Amino acid sequence: MKAVTSLPQGYTPCGxxxxxxxxxxxxxxxxxxxxxxxxxxxxxxxxxxxxxxESLGRSASVTIGGWQLLEGILAMAFTVFGCMLVHELIHGIFFWVFTRAWPHFGFKWIYAYASAPEWYIPRTPFLIIRLAPFLLITLIGVAVLPFASLGLSLFLWLLLTLNAAGSVGDFYVIIRLLFAPSPLLVHDYGDGMTWYRGI
Incomplete structure (x- = not known):
């Protein structure tokens, strides 16, 4: 079953x-x-x-000055913000893959989100949408680590950690959907989502 813009007859809310x-x-x-x-x-x-x-074994101790500390804080803030944007952009790309419609992006307080409020998406595609940012960022980041400098490795470590820990909501939704009855359509409206069971 493909994503649809109206709920088919016989589907009722179940989660x-x-x-x-x-x-x-x-x-x-x-x-x-x-x-x-x-x-x-x-x-x-x-x-x-x-x-x-080996690089860590050869590296000398480093003295951190005021400017270096400020640069580190700014780099960390940029990493947090960039990680959030990339994470939601990947969600959005996969929403587009399965609906062929531009997703909705938004900000609430300190978090961003991507959604497809006009669409009802089958369970398997929706699971892919939820899991894609964690898998893609983790796989690409770990693949780049062997070739990265120590400075870039620190940036990647923070990016990978933030992305993985920030996926806790995705993990929770995935677990809920895996135990939901079939067939299933999911409506993601940004602030939340409802899933519907078909006959």
Whole structure:
């Protein structure tokens, strides 16, 4: 079944995720995201270490001055913002792949989102849409690590960690959808999503 712009006859709501309305669940996922940040930070740091252990052994100690500290803070802020944009852009590209319509992008507080509010998307394509940013950024980042300088490796480590931990909402939706009944259509309207079970 392909994505459609109107809900077919016989489909009824059977699940919903709306973090704007469900504040408690949003806070719980934020806590899980913090735990994931620590775990992924350690995992990606170990991978980077495997590729750069010799360079680290030869490197001398570095004194960090005021300008270098400011540059580091700005680079970190840019990485956080850039990671969020790239993550949502990948969601948007895959929305387009499965609907052939330009997705809707938006900002709420400190997060961005991509959605397709005019569309009802089957479960498998929607799972691909949700998982794509985590998989693509992780695979490309890890593939580049062996060839990156120490400075670029630090940037990649932060990017990979932020993206993986920031995917906690995607992971939650994926788990919910995997246990939902079939056939299934998902309506992502930006602030949340509702899925519908067919007869």
């Amino acid at each position: 919903e995720v709306n973090f704007a309305k469900d504040k408690k669940r949003a806070w719980i996922l934020n806590g899980v995201g913090l735990l994931l940040f620590i775990l992924f930070a350690l995992a990606f740091a170990y991978i980077a270490f495997l590729f750069h252990r």
